[in-house]
Amino acid sequence: MKNISAVLFLLVALAATSHATCFRNPLRLLTDDDQTSHAECITSPIHLLRPKSGAAGHNVPQINCLSWRLAVETYNLRNWKLVPESCENYVGHYMLGKQYREDCDAVADIAIAYAKNLTLAGDGKEIWVFDIDETSLSNAPYYARSDVQFGAIPYNDTKFNAWVAEGAAPAVPGVLRLYKTLLSLGIKPVFISGTKEVYREVRISNLKNVGYRNWEKLILKGENDTGSAVVYKSNKRTELVEAGYRIVGNIGDQWSDLLGTNVGDRTFKVPDPMYFIG
Amino acid sequence: MKNISAVLFLLVALAATSHATCFRNPLRLLTDDDQTSHAECITSPIHLLRPKSGAAGHNVPQINCLSWRLAVETYNLRNWKLVPESCENYVGHYMLGKQYREDCDAVADIAIAYAKNLTLAGDGKEIWVFDIDETSLSNAPYYARSDVQFGAIPYNDTKFNAWVAEGAAPAVPGVLRLYKTLLSLGIKPVFISGTKEVYREVRISNLKNVGYRNWEKLILKGENDTGSAVVYKSNKRTELVEAGYRIVGNIGDQWSDLLGTNVGDRTFKVPDPMYFIG
Numbered sequence: 082m083k084n085i086s087a088v089l090f091l092l093v094a095l096a097a098t099s100h101a102t103c104f105r106n107p108l109r110l111l112t113d114d115d116q117t118s119h120a121e122c123i124t125s126p127i128h129l130l131r132p133k134s135g136a137a138g139h140n141v142p143q144i145n146c147l148s149w150r151l152a153v154e155t156y157n158l159r160n161w162k163l164v165p166e167s168c169e170n171y172v173g174h175y176m177l178g179k180q181y182r183e184d185c186d187a188v189a190d191i192a193i194a195y196a197k198n199l200t201l202a203g204d205g206k207e208i209w210v211f212d213i214d215e216t217s218l219s220n221a222p223y224y225a226r227s228d229v230q231f232g233a234i235p236y237n238d239t240k241f242n243a244w245v246a247e248g249a250a251p252a253v254p255g256v257l258r259l260y261k262t263l264l265s266l267g268i269k270p271v272f273i274s275g276t277k278e279v280y281r282e283v284r285i286s287n288l289k290n291v292g293y294r295n296w297e298k299l300i301l302k303g304e305n306d307t308g309s310a311v312v313y314k315s316n317k318r319t320e321l322v323e324a325g326y327r328i329v330g331n332i333g334d335q336w337s338d339l340l341g342t343n344v345g346d347r348t349f350k351v352p353d354p355m356y357f358i359g
Numbered sequence: 360m361k362n363i364s365a366v367l368f369l370l371v372a373l374a375a376t377s378h379a380t381c382f383r384n385p386l387r388l389l390t391d392d393d394q395t396s397h398a399e400c401i402t403s404p405i406h407l408l409r410p411k412s413g414a415a416g417h418n419v420p421q422i423n424c425l426s427w428r429l430a431v432e433t434y435n436l437r438n439w440k441l442v443p444e445s446c447e448n449y450v451g452h453y454m455l456g457k458q459y460r461e462d463c464d465a466v467a468d469i470a471i472a473y474a475k476n477l478t479l480a481g482d483g484k485e486i487w488v489f490d491i492d493e494t495s496l497s498n499a500p501y502y503a504r505s506d507v508q509f510g511a512i513p514y515n516d517t518k519f520n521a522w523v524a525e526g527a528a529p530a531v532p533g534v535l536r537l538y539k540t541l542l543s544l545g546i547k548p549v550f551i552s553g554t555k556e557v558y559r560e561v562r563i564s565n566l567k568n569v570g571y572r573n574w575e576k577l578i579l580k581g582e583n584d585t586g587s588a589v590v591y592k593s594n595k596r597t598e599l600v601e602a603g604y605r606i607v608g609n610i611g612d613q614w615s616d617l618l619g620t621n622v623g624d625r626t627f628k629v630p631d632p633m634y635f636i637g
Binding site for chain 2: 149151155184192349
């Protein structure tokens with residue numbers, strides 16, 4: 082029964098991912114709102130049949146990848162290092178498929194409804210905190226690479242930074258729509274990212290290229306910003322509050338974006354089954 | 360494409376739910392660890408073909424029920440009143456199917472690994488807070504009734520209390536296993552529930568009948584316990600801490616079990632797509 086379910090699930094994932102007879106370029110998948118466009122198809126970017134090294138499925142405890150992802154998203158699982166090898170294909174299908182788009186859109190819909198229902202002072206001090214990676218910009222095209230495997234192999238700082246330096250990350254579905262709605266409501270976006278200051282220019286051009294064109298502040302990690310992500314982001318939010326800003330909303334893919342001090346009047350978690358930052 | 364995905368998903372849900380040619384009694388499904396037992400089959404408890412009143416799918420905004428459930432579990436969606444009518448079948452299949460069991464088991468596995476890794480003082484003051492409904496005991500057999508519809512119709516206090524008074528709720532899969540492991544480690548369980556004091560005796564017999572046989576305290580809601588669930592549970596946890604207990608863990612199906620003051624060293628969220636308590 083387990084096998085039948087797994088096969089059927091794979092069929093669902095494939096049906097949701099592939100609009101025709103091929104996978105679409107993940108970058109197009111994330112940036113192109115034309116659901117009917119089949120241009121730039123590429124052969125399976127997630128390497129369905131990539132040979133596994135090591136145990137190859139023998140004597141490895143069965144992991145229910147849906148349960149694993151739910152545990153990640155609900156913060157039951159913390160400080161995890163890698164996507165389980167047996168869940169790489171599942172995570173790949175999820176990230177490149179329709180469900181990730183729709184999950185992000187659902188978060189955006191809820192956040193937009195919340196923002197539209199706010200009674201705003203309109204004094205220019207109402208801000209919304211956005212994380213960048215996997216929140217405002219998607220690194221799915223990088224994570225889809227065969228040498229990255231959707232987080233199933235250890236993080237490589239050099240490779241990831243080279244990808245960041247390309248400035249080619251697409252917008253996360255839904256979040257750009259939230260951003261534009263907030264601007265129209267007079268709520269000012271503030272980006273707080275763990276990206277280092279050295280990447281400021283390329284991040285700015287990447288953000289602008291995909292549609293994030295105005296913001297109150299873009300806060301990146303300086304040389305004196307040490308400590309965990311929770312501490313770093315809490316410190317930066319506290320500085321904002323001390324400067325007279327009111328954080329009416331806060332959106333991130335990591336719980337470390339949403340916990341700590343001055344988290345904001347309401348927090349929103351977008352999905353990220355690829356990596357954990359504590 | 361949406362329809363194909365939906366049909367395939369339904370197939371998966373059915374394959375996961377039904378071990379033979381029928382649905383199993385939800386009470387047995389939750390209490391019987393014998394995966395091969397097909398006894399006590401009942402015809403579809405979730406009324407697959409129940410006619411819908413009202414719009415019947417016309418002109419109703421499409422809801423992606425997987426995204427809706429993820430939004431509920433991640434606390435993006437708050438203060439919701441009802442399961443969307445279009446997600447009743449989805450929630451029903453989820454709750455009675457294999458995925459809910461496995462999601463609960465995954466939470467239990469993570470909590471057990473955490474507990475076993477603790478350095479314990481063993482002074483009898485280390486406690487673990489358990490919520491009761493949809494955490495220690497499951498009301499799925501009640502929610503599966505045609506007059507309850509898995510939370511897709513408004514909550515009825517009289518009917519729900521009559522079900523509680525039966526004392527027939529099965530244990531939530533996985534959580535009983537966590538409970539027994541904690542007892543073996545010397546961590547004392549404390550139940551904190553929004554159930555009213557008047558149901559103390561029947562809750563005790565219900566808990567004992569399904570395997571929860573020892574606890575440090577069973578805290579139910581007294582006449583003077585007013586305020587929201589977050590405030591009530593925070594107050595009770597604070598009383599425990601002031602009495603010298605250390606809350607090493609806390610498990611609940613509602614975010615109101617896990618937020619507020621003195622939440623414990625670590626919190627665990629078990630799934631509940633049927634109702635929201637704020």
